[in-house]
Amino acid sequence: MKRLIALSILVAGLGATELANAPAQAETLTLYSAQHSQVDSMLTAEFTKQTGITVQVREGEGPDIAAQILQEGADSPADVFFTENSPELNLLDEKGLLAPVDLATLKQVPAQYSAADGNWLGVLARENVLAYNPALIKESALPASLLDLAKPEWKGKIGFAPSDADFLPLVSAVIKQYGKTAALAWLNGLKANGIVYQDDEGAVAAVARGSVAAAxxxxxxxxxLDTDLGPAKIDSKVYHFKDGDVGGLINISGAAVLKSSKHQAAAQKFLAFLVSEKAQQILGQSDIDYEYPLRPGVPPNAKLTPFKDLAPPAINASQLGDDQDAGALLQQAGLI
Amino acid sequence: MPGIALLSTRALRLPNPGLLAAAGLAAGLVLLPLGVTLADAAGAGWQMASALLLRPLVGELLVNTLLLIACTAVLCGVIGTAAAWAVERTDLPGKRLWGVLAVVPLAIPPFITSYAWISLDPGLENFAGALLVVTVSYYPLVYLPVAAALREMDPALEETARSLGNSVGSVFLRVALPQLRPALLGGMLLVALDVLVEFGAFALLRFRTFTTAIYSAYRAGFSGAEPALLAAVLLVLCIACLAAEYLVRGKAQYGRLARGTRRQAACYNAGRWKFLSPVGFALMALITIGVPLGMITYWLTQPSYAATSTVAYSLGSLLAAGWASLRLGVLGAILTLVLALPLGILSTRYDGWLVTLLERSAYLAQSIPGIVVALALVSLTVHSIRPLYQSTALLVIAYAIVFLPLALVSVRSALMQAQKRLEEGARSLGLNWLQVLLRVTLPLAAPGLGAAAALVFIAVVTELTATLLLAPIGTRTLATQIWADTSTLAFAAAAPYAAVLAVVSVAASWLLARRFGAATVFRPVP
Amino acid sequence: MANLSIQNLTKSFGGAPLLHDVSLTVDPGTLIAILGASGSGKTTLLRLIAGFERPDSGEIRIGGELVASDTICKRPELRGVGYVAQEGALFPHLSVADNITFGLKRAERRARHRVAELLELVGLPGAYAKRGPQELSGGEQQRVALARALAPGPKLLLLDEPFSALDAGLRAETREAVAAAIRAAGATAILVTHDQDEALSMGQRVGVLQNGRLAQISAPEALYRQPVSPELANFVGAAVFFPGQAIGPKVICALGALSLAGPAVHGSVEVMVRPEQIKVTNAPVPGSVRAIVNHVTFYGHDAVLRLAIVGAEPGDVTARIFSQSIPEPGSDVWLAVEGDVVAYAEPVSA
Incomplete structure (x- = not known):
């Protein structure tokens, strides 16, 4: 009987914590984030400190969350969507699920990095690169163009992660610049040559340990990885595509307020916070994120190549559109 | 007095409607994800379905998965049988220790083993790595039933065969192996089923099988039908495995022809193997137990880098994850037991096609991968049962579905402890059904029911797939934390969580195994 | 066929002796029964002969060849010893024919060598060859097990309590069939059993194992009539003991002056009488003593009386009588002993 009582108390206790966990507070934002979770933690902690608004985060891959928001539709619990790649935001925008971003907020970053219609906000940028292992391949042997990687001489030398959300914008860019047929041919060549990894983490680690020449x-x-292993241990390098080649595409991390959000004001506040000097500095200075802050005047991490030295192709985030064509093409090529 | 039927003579009366409804609810819950998956898949339409299913990736997955299953099952069959033979039939030194060590891997969740190996050698991200991890994780599923069958086998069979001129090797092939066939095949099919259902280990190894592809498709989310279609293919494979296992076990259970005094089994001179086989066992223990625990310990002593760990490690985050796991484990165990009880009572006290149907439905859950259950529940709640969407309740329901068969096996054997004739005896002594329940049935069944709850608890705490898909916003468990950190290659950050999980699982399993025997704890079969 | 000779065989397990200094020989073509209670070491003896276990010391020779000593232990499959286990131990995955030919060479197995002949030998119809062991009764299983053991023509046949798992009715029938088959095959055999009737009825000689020692080995009748110790007398059958005084070939006890079997003794002895030796009559006959019937147990074919001898020390005497004329409890009867009795110098401990 004593055990029964103890058990009942335990169950009651568990039930109580369940109630306590329910999102009952007035000002709690629900953030759906595809960012790396340390970034989320740093940002939400600072945001709560500044505003008193707590943020609960659901994390996942960008396309996953976008699909989830699509499925959830008007009832989505999400207030803000913060993702690593713009096509997912474009997709939600096309479906009319995003609310316009405050103009004052949009003005904080150069216009070409946010949605043309002002429905999502560019926050950070990254560059597509090749990681290569100098022990396996000379820098001089690296290709001038991303498309060269489909050529036969690259057989067995190139790694890539078609199922990583970061790969989709690159495919979209190739489609944009060269058309679907050429893009499919490129993917088929890549498939024939390449070693497939589950994600970019896997690919970059494979290069570092010498399993594949480049990725x-x-x-x-x-x-x-460099931070993780320490400079002494890493024996791979970064190669930038030059002269506006599609391979040097800039991926935009962006954020948007959901039209269905019941906390519009707080959500807009969060977006404004994301591009505020403080937040952008946190991101730029940390040894965690390694993205380029888009707010003018905030320097990126010193290890990165200066943003102005990059030579990306002339495709802006809105032109990139959504991922649907890229996804279909990847399926057609048998890569996902 | 509706309760009379509950404890009254088997097959003579219909079960009472309340009991039947409760059991029906449990069985229905199991069938729910099946139905939702098939409906979602069917929703794709013929053209889309054939386009999605006939693409090269599906063929590749099928080859990957089936090849892996075949290799793993054969490898586990050989290793498991050899280990069982050595422990049960030879005089090799340290038999008891080896026997225990051969079972321990089952208490280490495969994704932890995967974590250990991938952090030891990232080059294992391939078929060989996948084969290694699942083989070391699952070979006890063959070892246990084969060792039990060897213990059960009439020793006179082997002695007679030897007196008829057969060497030990020949006795094994001509006499022991044919008797072991049901146990061996059954074990191998369980291995196959577990490999089919396994997600975490393969995801961390970045090896593509159906489960990881379903997860990718779910993540990519281009179409709700795609993961459902892949899931339907996986379901077909799983159900085929389960059906084969059922047939193997049902058929040709030779057993002993006559029962009498049981003598000690033969103990063959291990000869030149006497010192070789302990080396083999030690090597096996090193690979199956040493590497996982060793790697966890190694990473515990390494600094974890903020750049790759998903949350800055602190005792607070560890406690929070531990608490979340504990809470889900207890809630999962309670709900699963509550659902299993009516089914258990029904199946131990009544006969008839309806009872059989309900029981079989519940066991069908064995063949439904966690990822399919989770996917179906997401699909169902996001569209129609919104309040449950992203709730702890939904996750707990998913656990109950996935682990219902596990609980049912233990609940059934617990209720068998309270034999019907004892209940009848109590009734004849003037007790009513409630008094019988409280004074006879429950006290007798209590240890077994406790074991059932504990088993489900361990299973929930070490569960990854459904937790990953269904955990409410902000809930991080030990398992999801290990997964998140390992998939970003933050091995040191994952280590404290992995250590807690491994210690909880191994310790709890060990305590249970000591009390109830290894066979009830590790993958009991109905 | 060859014979078996065992010398000074000793075997212990974990410090506890199972067999101690056992010596025995079996002549070709004979069946010897080893009788013992459970734990007496009889199964160990068989397993040592079969080669399933290794002796601590002593020697075993089969057909003159040394197969086991403290240095040699020939593997069981090379000894040419047929073994019939307690429950037959038919291979459940094989048909009757496949069971019988199990110990033969591959070519002979294919040819179903001697299956019909062996089935006939053990008294089973030839049609049984195709059956599975599960379709046979316990007795039939035992006969097939015997056929299987005989098939390779073993030098020696070992039968380990082969009838203990059978019902009373089947047991007698199976015993006879097995005994006949062994005789017909001319096999040398050792049967171990805990059943006195079985040992006495089947063995041409019977050995009794007690606590690992071979207490006596002799022809069945001699064992029953002249057991070497009171314990043995009790073990081999029912026995009644009286204190008495021996004078040469006679002994005086509560049942009167009885003639002694065996060599003459003198002085205080313990007299052993088998209950069926005591004749019960309604009227006095020469040499009879008066007794009162205390209790009657009726068994059908016979009955057992418990009696008190008038004028003797208190205590029951047991007599086994033909069931046709049973005296009433309480009635007076007269007792006389038929045949010779045995006297032991040591008193029986309670």
Whole structure:
């Protein structure tokens, strides 16, 4: 009987914490984030400190969350969507799920990095690069263009992660610049040549340990690995595509307020916070994120190549559109 | 007095409607994800379905998955049988220790093993790595039933065969192996089923199987039908496995022809193997137990870098994750037990097609991968049962569905402890059904029911897939934390969570196994 | 066929002796029964002969060849010893024919060598060859097990309590069939059993194992009539003991002056009488003593009386009588002993 009482108390206790966990407070923002979770933690902690508004975060991959918001529709619990790639924001915008961003907030960053219709906000930028292992391949042998990687001489030498959310914008950009047929041919060539990894983390680590000569990644994965292993241990390098080649595409991390949000004011506040000097400095200075702050005047992490030295292709985030074509093409090529 | 039927003579009366409804609810809950998945898949339409299913990736997954299953099952079969034979039939030194060590891997969740190996050698991100991890995780599923069958086997069979001129090797092939066939095949099919259902280990190894592809498709989210279609294919494979296992177990259970005094089994001179096989066992223990625990310990001593760990490590975050796991474990165990009880009572006290149907439905859950259950529940709640969406309740329901068969096996054997004739005896002594329940049935069944709850608790705490998909906003458990950190290669950050999880799982399993025997704790079969 | 000779065989397990200094020989073509209670070491003896276990010391020779000593232990499969286990131990995955040919060479197995002949030998119809072991009764299983053991033509046949798992009715029938088959095959055999009737009825000689020692080995009748110790007398059958005084070939006890079997003794002895030796009559006959019937137990074919001898020390005497004329409890009867009795110098401990 004593055990029964103890059990009842335990159950009651568990039930009580369940109630306590329910989002009952007036000002709690629900953030759906595809950012790395340390970034979320740093930002939400600072935001709560400044405003007193608590933020609960659901994390996942960008396309996953976008699909989730689409499924949830008008009833979505999300107030703000903060993701690493613009196409997901474009997709939600096309479906009319996003509320306009405050003009004052939009003005904080250069206009070409936010939505043309002002429905989402560019926050940070990253560069597509090749990570390569100098022990396996010379820098001089690296290609001038991303499309060269589909050529036969790259057989067995190139790694990539087609199922990583960061790969989709690159495919979208190739479609944009060269058309679907050429893009499919490129993907087929890549498939024939390449070693497939589950994600960019896997690909960059494979290069570092010498399993593959080079890999298509977003630049920050290399810096994160570099931080993790220490400079002494990393024996791979970053190669930037030059002269506006599609391979040097800039991916935009952006945020938007959901039209269905019941906390519009707080949500707009969060967006304004994301591009505020303080937040952008946190991001730029940390040894965690390695993205370029988009707010003018905030320097990125000193390890990164200066933003102005990059030579990205002339495709802006709105032109990139959503991921739907890229996804279909990847399926067609048998990569996902 | 509706309760009379509950404890009255088998098959003579219909079960009372309340009991039947409760059992029906439990069985229905299991069938729910099946139905939702098939409906979602069917929603794709013929053209889309064939386009999605006939693409090269599905073929590749099928080859990957089936090849892995075949290799793992054969490897586990060979290793498990050899280990069981050595422990049960030879005089090798330290038999008891090896016997225990051969079972321990089952208490280490495969994604922890995967974490350990991938952090030891990232080059294992391939078929060989996947084969290694699942083989070391699952070979006890063959070892346990084969060792039990060897213990059960009439020793006179082997002795007679030897006196008829057969060497030990020949006795094994001509006499022991044919008797072991049901146990061996059954074990291998369980391995196959577990490999089919496994998600975490493969996701961390970045090896593509159906489960990881379903997860990718769910993540990519281009179409709600795609993960459902892949899930339907996976379900077909799983149900085929379960059905085969059922057939193997049902058929040709030779057993002993006659029962009598049981003598000690033969103990063959290990000869030149006497010193070789302990080396083999030690090596096996090193690979299956040493590496996971060793790697966790190694990473515990390494600094964790903020750049890759998903949250800055602190005792607070560890406690929060531990508390979340504990809470979900207890809630999951309670709900699962509550659902399993009516089914258990029904199946131990009544006969008939309806009872069989309900029971079989519940066991069907064995073949429904966690990822399919989770996906179906998301799909269902996001569209129609909104209040449950992203709630703890939904996650707990998912646990109950996934672990209902596990609980049911233990609940059934617990209720068998309270034999019907004892209940009848109590009734004849003037007790009513409630008094019988409280004074006879429950006291007798209590330890078994406790074991059932504890088993589900361990299973929930070490569960990854459903937790990953269904955990409410802000809920991080030990398992999801390990997953998140390991998938960003933050091995040191994952180590404290992995250590707590491994210690909880191994310790709890060990305590249970000591009390109830290894066979009830590790993957009991109905 | 060859014979078996065992010398000074000793085997212990974990410090506890199972067999101690056992010596025995079995002549070709004979069946010897080893009788013992459970734990007496009889199964250990068989397992040592079969080669399933290794002796601590002593020697075992089969057909003159040394197969086990403290240095040698020939593997069981090379000894040519047929073994019939307690419950037959038929291989459940094989048919009757496949069971019988199990110990033969591959070619002979294919040819179903001697299956019909062996089935006939053990008294089973030839049609049984195709059956599975599950379709046979316990007795039939035992006969097939015997056929299987005989098939390779073993030098020696070991039968380990082969009838203990059978019902009373089947047991007698199976015993006879097995005994006949062994005789017909001319096999040398050792049967171990805990059943006195079985040992006495089947063995041409019977050995009794007590606590790991071979207490006596002799022809069945001699064992029953002249057991070497009171314990043995009790073990081999029912026995009644009286204190008495021996004078040469006679002994005086509560049942009167009885003639002694065996060599003459003198002095205080313990007299052993088998209950069926005591004749019960309604009227006095020469040499009879008066007794009162205390209790009657009726068994059908016979009955057992418990009696008190008038004028003797208090205590029951048991007599087994033909069931046709049973005296009433309480009635007076007269007792006389038929045949010779045995006297032991040591008193029986309670």
């Amino acid at each position: 298509i990644i977003n630049n920050y994965y290399w810096y994160r």
